[in-house]
Amino acid sequence: MKYRFIRKNLKTIRWVQKIEGIVREYLKTRFDSIANNKLKQTLLNALPxxxxxxxxxxxxxxxxxxxxxxxxxxxxxxxxxxxxxxxxxxxxxxxxxxxxxxxxxxxxxxxxxxxxxxxxxxxxxxxxxxxxxxxxxxxxxxxxxxxxxxxxxxxxxxxxxxxxxxxxxxxxxxxxxxxxxxxxxxxxxxxxxxxxxxxxxxxxxxxxxxxxxxxxxxxxxxxxxxxxxxxxxxxxxxxxxxxGPYLYLGYPTVNHLSWWVIFPVLIAAVLSGYLGCSMTRIILYVLKKKSVLQTNAKKIAYGVVGGLIIAALGVLINMEAFGSGKELMQTALLTDNKYVEWYVPLLRFFGPVISFTNGGAGGVFAPSLSAGASIGSFVAEWFQLNGSNANLIILCGMVSFLTGVTRSPFTSAILVLEMTTAETTIFYLMMAGLMANLVSSWVSKHSFYDQLKEQYMQEVDHEEVKA
Structure with missing residues (x-):
């Protein structure tokens, strides 16, 4: 009797184990199938x-x-x-x-x-x-x-x-x-x-x-x-x-900063932020006025006049009126020539206005950075700053002018930081960006890119209606 009971239980255990094996194998198959499908889905989503x-x-x-x-x-x-x-x-x-x-x-x-x-x-x-x-x-x-x-x-x-x-x-x-x-x-x-x-x-x-x-x-x-x-x-x-490994601007020295340098930083931030926003307002104003030029002949004439003005600025005053201004930034940050001539900020301010409103392709990111660098250089000269202190003011001018244009203070600060690896300046750069954003918000409620975005959306909608 006892032997029969044990044999019966052993048989039950074998059936339980067999069922457990079947279930385990089924779950394993299902799990692998789900995992594979999930992996395939993830890869397909990521590949584009x-x-x-x-x-x-x-x-x-x-x-x-x-x-x-x-x-x-x-x-x-x-x-x-x-x-x-x-x-x-x-x-x-x-x-x-x-x-x-x-x-x-x-x-x-x-x-x-x-x-x-x-x-x-x-x-x-x-x-x-x-x-x-x-x-x-x-x-x-x-x-x-x-x-x-x-x-x-x-x-x-x-x-x-x-x-x-x-x-x-x-x-x-x-x-x-x-x-x-x-x-x-x-x-x-x-x-x-x-x-x-x-x-x-x-x-x-x-x-x-x-x-x-x-x-x-x-x-x-x-x-x-x-x-x-x-x-x-x-x-x-x-x-x-x-x-290869490179920095957009290089490795300016920003060590051993003076404690009072925060005051010229604030001045550079306010001035650059105000001028950055003002430049975009002028560009938008000129574009609005230029929209009345309906014929191609008038638009060509506008391009010729604009080209002659830029040529005159570059030839008769200074070559720094030409191009994106990257060389200007590198000279100010990486050499002992920290100061620019008094007219350079004016050249870098009006150059993008004339070039951008011509109607060709080209951005204002780098020109804005170079304009901010020239303003920062000018402020550094006011305070007779050299070396690291002057570099800090130039960097803050770049962040602030770009912020005045884009209304993106954190983007501006991070961009300039990564261009130079000047990690010790991050708090100064963010402070300059936030101050410039405050000033530019006072000058104009909406950012340059937002206003242009709305114009483009209206244009494509208008073309859709006409079609």
């Missing part, structure tokens, strides 16, 4: 962002090298015969405008407002309008028009255009995805593209991330942080591996 970031890094490097060659061409011609610019600059202004006017009207200007407008339009009802603001043709015209402009001495930068170029790359990739592909947020693609473009242009990954959060979107960061981070990293690493 990775490809876009890789292409952005490559194109940004090529564009940067071409832009540098164009600026070097300007210097070569200036040394050869500076009077040539009275013919070359007006011609380049007209050609730069004509390329945009003829082939891609929305390639004009900076590119940041176009990307911001595209992000706003990235919904099922209006996404078709984004093709007017981002695309392969816009990418090409953006590059060629800005290169022609800067070769002629135009006061424009490549950073804003790089952001529109990157947005165009990411949009094209998203549009080419097949029907069976997992749905990817169009808005997240554009945001990541813009951030990747800025990171590759300046070699500032943190700046790209902060720019995306502060300037481009109101979407909660948690919804797209993985795509954004990987996009910025890949684009930045691509540019870094092609160009």
């Amino acid at each position: 962002f990775w490809l876009g970031a890789l292409l952005t890094g490559v194109v940004a490097v090529i564009y940067a090298k071409l832009f540098l060659l164009a600026e070097q061409g300007t210097i070569y011609l200036y040394n050869l015969n500076k009077w040539l610019f009275f013919a070359i600059t007006p011609l380049c202004f007209v050609v730069s405008w004509w390329l945009v006017h003829k082939y891609a009207p929305y390639a004009r200007g900076s590119g940041i407002p176009q990307v911001s407008a595209s992000i706003e339009l990235a919904n099922p009802k209006k996404y078709h309008l984004v093709s007017k603001l981002l695309g392969f043709r816009i990418l090409l015209i953006k590059i060629f028009s800005s290169l022609v402009m800067v070769f002629g001495g135009g006061v424009v930068g490549r950073e804003g255009p790089t952001i529109q170029i990157a947005g165009s790359i990411f949009k094209k990739i998203n549009d080419l995805l097949p029907e069976w592909y997992p749905k990817i947020s169009k808005k997240n693609m554009l945001i990541t593209g813009a951030a990747s473009g800025l990171a590759a242009a300046f070699n500032t990954p943190l700046g790209g991330i902060v720019f995306a959060i502060e300037e481009l979107t109101k979407t909660h960061f948690s919804f797209f942080k993985s795509a954004l981070l990987t996009g910025v990293i890949i684009a930045g690493l691509t540019a870094l591996n092609i160009l």
